[in-house]
Amino acid sequence: MNTLLNAVAALGRGALSACEATGRVTLFAVLGLSHILRPPFYGRAFGRAMLEIGYLSLPVVALTAVFTGMVLALQSSTGLSRFAVESAIPSLVVLSITRELGPVLGGLMVAGRVGAAMAAEIGTMRVTDQIDALTTLSTNPLKYLVAPRLLAGIIALPLLVVVADILGVMGGFIIGVAKLGFNPYIYLQNTFNALYAEDVISGLVKASVFGFVITLMGCYHGYHSRGGAQGVGAATTAAVVTSSVLILALDYVLTELFFTK
Amino acid sequence: MSDTPKIRLRGVTKRFGDKLVLDGIDLDVAPQTSMVVIGGSGSGKSVLLKCILGLIAPDSGTIEIDGQDVLRMPHKARDAARARIGMLFQNGALFDSISVAENVAFGLLAQKKATRAEARIRAEEVLAQVGLAASVGDLAPAELSGGMQKRVALARAIAASPDILFFDEPTTGLDPIMGAVIDGLITEQVKRMGSTAIAITHDMASARRIGDRAAMIHKGRIVWEGPAESLMDSGNPMVDQFTHGRRDGPIQMELRR
Numbered sequence: 321m322n323t324l325l326n327a328v329a330a331l332g333r334g335a336l337s338a339c340e341a342t343g344r345v346t347l348f349a350v351l352g353l354s355h356i357l358r359p360p361f362y363g364r365a366f367g368r369a370m371l372e373i374g375y376l377s378l379p380v381v382a383l384t385a386v387f388t389g390m391v392l393a394l395q396s397s398t399g400l401s402r403f404a405v406e407s408a409i410p411s412l413v414v415l416s417i418t419r420e421l422g423p424v425l426g427g428l429m430v431a432g433r434v435g436a437a438m439a440a441e442i443g444t445m446r447v448t449d450q451i452d453a454l455t456t457l458s459t460n461p462l463k464y465l466v467a468p469r470l471l472a473g474i475i476a477l478p479l480l481v482v483v484a485d486i487l488g489v490m491g492g493f494i495i496g497v498a499k500l501g502f503n504p505y506i507y508l509q510n511t512f513n514a515l516y517a518e519d520v521i522s523g524l525v526k527a528s529v530f531g532f533v534i535t536l537m538g539c540y541h542g543y544h545s546r547g548g549a550q551g552v553g554a555a556t557t558a559a560v561v562t563s564s565v566l567i568l569a570l571d572y573v574l575t576e577l578f579f580t581k
Numbered sequence: 582m583s584d585t586p587k588i589r590l591r592g593v594t595k596r597f598g599d600k601l602v603l604d605g606i607d608l609d610v611a612p613q614t615s616m617v618v619i620g621g622s623g624s625g626k627s628v629l630l631k632c633i634l635g636l637i638a639p640d641s642g643t644i645e646i647d648g649q650d651v652l653r654m655p656h657k658a659r660d661a662a663r664a665r666i667g668m669l670f671q672n673g674a675l676f677d678s679i680s681v682a683e684n685v686a687f688g689l690l691a692q693k694k695a696t697r698a699e700a701r702i703r704a705e706e707v708l709a710q711v712g713l714a715a716s717v718g719d720l721a722p723a724e725l726s727g728g729m730q731k732r733v734a735l736a737r738a739i740a741a742s743p744d745i746l747f748f749d750e751p752t753t754g755l756d757p758i759m760g761a762v763i764d765g766l767i768t769e770q771v772k773r774m775g776s777t778a779i780a781i782t783h784d785m786a787s788a789r790r791i792g793d794r795a796a797m798i799h800k801g802r803i804v805w806e807g808p809a810e811s812l813m814d815s816g817n818p819m820v821d822q823f824t825h826g827r828r829d830g831p832i833q834m835e836l837r838r
């Protein structure tokens with residue numbers, strides 16, 4: 321009886337603290353977003369965040385996209401040949417990349433790269449009193465540190481995914497033409513025939529949401545880190561884990577919203 | 582001098598978890614004077630300053646600046662009150678993503694008190710006051726020695742000529758001569774610029790140089806308050822033990838546990 325009660329109590333406590341955490345993150349997100357709209361604006365901080373999230377993530381996102389496109393073409397040729405519908409390869413590649421793999425894999429790579437760095441930077445600022453120092457120097461840390469990063473995440477991720485889409489299709493094209501014997505012209509024609517604007521747009525909207533989630537988790541965990549280097553390390557891990565899980569979960573939710581009518 | 586203290590604390594209490602860090606602090610600092618706060622490591626000195634700054638919310642008590650209760654002010658007024666306080670953090674807390682000069686000019690630019698060019702000139706001026714060449718302004722904080730970082734942090738705290746100044750161990754980590762220079766600079770801020778200051782220090786010579794008055798904090802309470810000159814012969818057994826660094830006395834260091 322007692323053990324049962326204990327179990328129920330533990331469950332309740334867990335649920336409560338989960339609700340509480342969700343509430344805190346939501347509040348943090350709302351505050352951060354509201355500071356994007358209210359002056360003063362920190363152009364330099366935004367520029368730096370764009371560079372960090374967008375430009376410096378290009379190589380890793382590009383490599384991921386190319387190889388994903390290549391592997392997609394290869395895998396589907398071995399799979400689809402069983403049903404003798406190899407001609408579906410170009411459309412399979414382009415739809416998978418634009419709708420799913422571009423935003424999701426791009427998001428996961430950026431979460432590892434940028435989310436971790438962001439949590440570490442802001443976390444270090446927290447444990448060395450730099451965030452307190454900002455406040456004493458008449459600067460709102462949410463406005464100076466968080467808002468520019470959130471905005472940069474929302475804008476930079478879709479741009480990265482455009483690049484990922486193009487390179488992913490290119491990867492598939494390379495394998496299709498060089499290895500599977502497609503006529504280059506036919507491959508591209510099949511690709512574009514299969515592609516609709518909403519495939520690309522839905523992918524870019526996903527990317528924007530993922531960019532927001534990555535920067536939000538990086539900022540949130542960094543901002544609330546405590547207890548020296550160990551605390552910053554824990555914040556970094558938490559930022560990457562939560563943003564990765566959220567990316568996959570939100571990907572499902574957004575796909576439901578976009579494609580099931 | 583007017584009767585209202587510049588800073589007035591009554592019954593300020595703060596606990597972290599079940600640890601009582603501040604246990605009803607009462608303290609008055611008269612305008613244009615400096616108060617030195619001494620006390621053992623972990624006695625809550627830094628937490629006290631952070632409470633006055635509004636960085637930590639006390640559990641109970643009142644904190645008044647110029648007779649106005651900052652804990653119960655509307656947000657805007659509180660931000661304005663806070664903008665008048667310059668703070669030197671114990672570990673410097675320099676922003677490591679921007680240059681030394683940008684650090685020093687940060688408050689001026691944030692308060693829109695100066696253009697970029699003016700702020701840069703002012704930054705070099707204040708850096709010179711703390712004994713640093715203008716060329717240091719272009720370095721990153723990480724490229725400086727610990728003592729230099731402390732001086733940059735001091736320069737940043739005084740750059741906007743704030744009305745109230747808090748110094749958390751301003752001379753710790755400095756060589757004795759530079760320590761004396763910094764003490765002189767702090768006294769000048771109070772005597773010539775008319776600021777009101779609270780300084781935390783473990784250095785008794787420095788405490789007597791900068792302080793008009795002194796207070797000792799122990800176990801979250803102010804156990805003694807008096808003129809800073811009398812620190813070494815206060816007649817209070819706790820203060821005597823502390824300032825003379827004796828092992829035996831009323832303060833038992835809780836080393837074990």
Ligand SMILES: Nc1ncnc2c1ncn2[C@@H]1O[C@H](COP(=O)(O)OP(=O)(O)OP(=O)(O)O)[C@@H](O)[C@H]1O
Pocket residue numbers: 597602620621622623624625626627628629671
């Ligand atoms: N954010 C915090 N969360 C939990 N405990 C804290 C926090 N800040 C300070 N403390 C605790 O409060 C106590 C007082 O800390 P404080 O930094 O004020 O000491 P101090 O008097 O400045 O010491 P020192 O002379 O070593 O700087 C310490 O025991 C510390 O562990």
Ligand SMILES: [Mg+2]
Pocket residue numbers: 626627628671749
């Ligand atoms: Mg301290």
